[in-house]
Amino acid sequence: MTDAKGHNTSEGYLRYSRKKRLFLGALAASLFLLSLITIKLGSTDLSFSEIIRYIFDPDDSWNSKVVWDLRLKMVVAAILAGSALGIAGCVMQSILRNPLASPLTLGLSNAAAFGASLGILFLQGGLIVGSTAAYVTISNPLMVTVLAFAFAMTATGIMILLVKVTECTPETIVLAGLAISSIFSAGLAFLQYIADDVALSAIVFWQFGSLSKVSWDNLYIVAAVLFAAAVYFFYKRWDYNAMEAGDDIASGLGVNMKATRYVGLTMATALTAVVVSFMGIIGFIGLIGPHIVKKVIGNDNRYVLIGSMLVGSLVLLVAYVIGTYAFYTVIPVGIITSAIGGPLFIFILLRGRRRR
Amino acid sequence: MMNVKDLSFSYGTTKILDKVSFDADDNQIISILGPNGAGKTTLLKCICNIHDPEEGSVMIDGVNILDLKGREQAKNIAFVPQSAPVSRLSVFDSILMGRKPHIEWSATRSDIDKVSSVIDALGMSHLSLRYMDQISGGEFQKAQIARAIVQEPRVLVLDEPTNNLDISNQHTTMHMIEHAVRSRGVCTIMTMHDINLAVHYSDRFLFLKGGRAAAYGGVEVITEGLIRKVYGMHAEIVHHKGIPFVVPRDSSKYEHLADHEHPHDIHDHIHG
Numbered sequence: 001m002t003d004a005k006g007h008n009t010s011e012g013y014l015r016y017s018r019k020k021r022l023f024l025g026a027l028a029a030s031l032f033l034l035s036l037i038t039i040k041l042g043s044t045d046l047s048f049s050e051i052i053r054y055i056f057d058p059d060d061s062w063n064s065k066v067v068w069d070l071r072l073k074m075v076v077a078a079i080l081a082g083s084a085l086g087i088a089g090c091v092m093q094s095i096l097r098n099p100l101a102s103p104l105t106l107g108l109s110n111a112a113a114f115g116a117s118l119g120i121l122f123l124q125g126g127l128i129v130g131s132t133a134a135y136v137t138i139s140n141p142l143m144v145t146v147l148a149f150a151f152a153m154t155a156t157g158i159m160i161l162l163v164k165v166t167e168c169t170p171e172t173i174v175l176a177g178l179a180i181s182s183i184f185s186a187g188l189a190f191l192q193y194i195a196d197d198v199a200l201s202a203i204v205f206w207q208f209g210s211l212s213k214v215s216w217d218n219l220y221i222v223a224a225v226l227f228a229a230a231v232y233f234f235y236k237r238w239d240y241n242a243m244e245a246g247d248d249i250a251s252g253l254g255v256n257m258k259a260t261r262y263v264g265l266t267m268a269t270a271l272t273a274v275v276v277s278f279m280g281i282i283g284f285i286g287l288i289g290p291h292i293v294k295k296v297i298g299n300d301n302r303y304v305l306i307g308s309m310l311v312g313s314l315v316l317l318v319a320y321v322i323g324t325y326a327f328y329t330v331i332p333v334g335i336i337t338s339a340i341g342g343p344l345f346i347f348i349l350l351r352g353r354r355r356r
Numbered sequence: 357m358m359n360v361k362d363l364s365f366s367y368g369t370t371k372i373l374d375k376v377s378f379d380a381d382d383n384q385i386i387s388i389l390g391p392n393g394a395g396k397t398t399l400l401k402c403i404c405n406i407h408d409p410e411e412g413s414v415m416i417d418g419v420n421i422l423d424l425k426g427r428e429q430a431k432n433i434a435f436v437p438q439s440a441p442v443s444r445l446s447v448f449d450s451i452l453m454g455r456k457p458h459i460e461w462s463a464t465r466s467d468i469d470k471v472s473s474v475i476d477a478l479g480m481s482h483l484s485l486r487y488m489d490q491i492s493g494g495e496f497q498k499a500q501i502a503r504a505i506v507q508e509p510r511v512l513v514l515d516e517p518t519n520n521l522d523i524s525n526q527h528t529t530m531h532m533i534e535h536a537v538r539s540r541g542v543c544t545i546m547t548m549h550d551i552n553l554a555v556h557y558s559d560r561f562l563f564l565k566g567g568r569a570a571a572y573g574g575v576e577v578i579t580e581g582l583i584r585k586v587y588g589m590h591a592e593i594v595h596h597k598g599i600p601f602v603v604p605r606d607s608s609k610y611e612h613l614a615d616h617e618h619p620h621d622i623h624d625h626i627h628g
Contacts, residue, residue: 249500254425
């Protein structure tokens with residue numbers, strides 16, 4: 001197709017699309033390299049060839065255990081949690097047409113944390129291991145996840161109701177999210193107040209958002225939920241683009257608005273719930289991931305969904321490396337991501353205000 | 357051939373549309389006119405099944421499209437709303453979205469070429485890779501209509517397509533719609549506020565008042581009596597080059613012109 005001036009519009013568009021795919025490819029390559037480097041970091045010195053050998057051919061040696069049970073597990077946890085939170089934030093932003101939407105800003109993370117804490121502390125869903133530097137291991141992952149999901153869905157339900165009955169601005173939704181967060185924070189504080197000292201320190205550490213105590217079994221659950229949700233989201237990528245263009249346009253293009261909105265939010269909530277259950281509250285990944293990608297390649301969900309997963313993983317991996325190696329003691333990733341994400345959140349708020 | 361029969365719709369207990377019926381042939385432009393709150397936009401949304409009508413049918417070639425699933429409906433009917441949020445999609449991607457009802461998994465080269473040909477025909481190729489929030493209001497509206505055209509519907513439904521556009525862009529947009537209709541043989545139904553603009557481009561006119569059809573037909577239905585009945589105002593129908601223009605009779609602003617100037621000068625004063 002060539003216009004009057006001889007420009008080939010189709011070819012121009014195909015080149016433009018190739019650039020977006022190239023960007024995603026570069027992100028994937030960066031993630032692969034950073035993963036390898038992260039596995040190499042640590043007191044046990046291993047070469048890249050040894051790392052690759054132990055990954056594909058593990059044995060009973062100490063080095064093999066270091067690679068599989070310490071380093072690779074952390075990297076896989078960062079990639080899975082980063083992908084899950086990144087894509088959940090991306091879908092929430094499209095469905096609610098709200099650039100400020102994310103699991104944390106809508107109060108879902110705190111709601112899930114409350115549900116999970118309830119299960120861990122009082123319904124024998126978790127074990128408090130140790131006496132001084134105590135930590136939580138999840139002994140009944142299904143129950144903890146279901147509770148986290150149930151409370152996160154309560155927060156999502158309140159949000160859907162608010163969007164439905166009021167003409168909420170993006171900022172109002174986030175304020176409502178703050179209110180929801182506060183309610184569940186109060187619940188969490190109450191649980192902590194009545195817990196004993198050891199359980200308290202363990203549960204507080206878990207809530208910070210940490211990759212360190214997650215097990216491979218937990219990661220299989222996160223991977224399964226992420227796989228199902230990502231396939232569904234990717235199948236619906238055209239619908240999310242249409243929804244960003246407005247309800248009437250989306251309906252006119254044959255999108256079943258109710259089903260797409262509710263199933264999408266439920267899936268995003270489930271992703272948040274599994275991550276929070278096993279790794280605590282890791283804030284702002286759902287906000288940072290999509291925003292960085294959108295800044296570079298625009299809002300096309302055909303690319304942004306995958307990009308949000310990749311950037312979410314990269315940011316979480318960087319936060320893990322900083323938290324583990326940059327200070328005299330190991331800092332949980334949740335603290336690092338909040339330190340990076342807070343200022344970015346303010347930046348997005350200010351930019352949104354300038355545009356209006 | 358499209359046939360709308362007895363469409364009714366209520367918000368709660370308030371009746372918005374009451375048994376509205378009309379029919380239209382392919383290749384025709386139908387303007388829906390009437391005062392604010394007459395039910396024009398609601399009628400369009402019922403035709404597109406964005407609102408679920410209480411009763412009635414919308415037949416296209418003998419099939420009631422209200423019975424079809426969303427995707428099949430979208431292959432038959434395309435809707436351009438009065439306003440839409442500005443998303444950060446490129447103009448090309450935004451128009452490509454119109455191919456969604458026809459796309460199984462991903463856009464094919466044929467989909468991309470169809471979008472390109474519409475973009476080229478509209479002289480928008482230089483804008484195609486800009487984001488929708490980087491183009492003007494007129495260009496935005498063009499892109500919205502282009503999206504509906506690449507949807508390749510049997511019926512194109514437009515809500516106030518010239519809303520918020522300056523007079524030049526109003527006519528550019530209407531020319532574009534007219535060209536799309538005549539060249540593709542689709543039927544177009546649009547709501548309009550400006551009767552005189554509607555008269556320029558439409559084949560038939562449906563006047564709504566209080567959710568009911570007050571008149572339907574060709575240009576001959578536009579009479580001073582109908583304007584008084586529908587809008588509750590006195591107006592004069594003057595003709596310029598055979599085209600009727602509705603001129604408010606009690607507009608004191610133009611009283612000084614009334615005695616000594618030819619009607620087309622009045623038109624020039626109003627539209628110039």
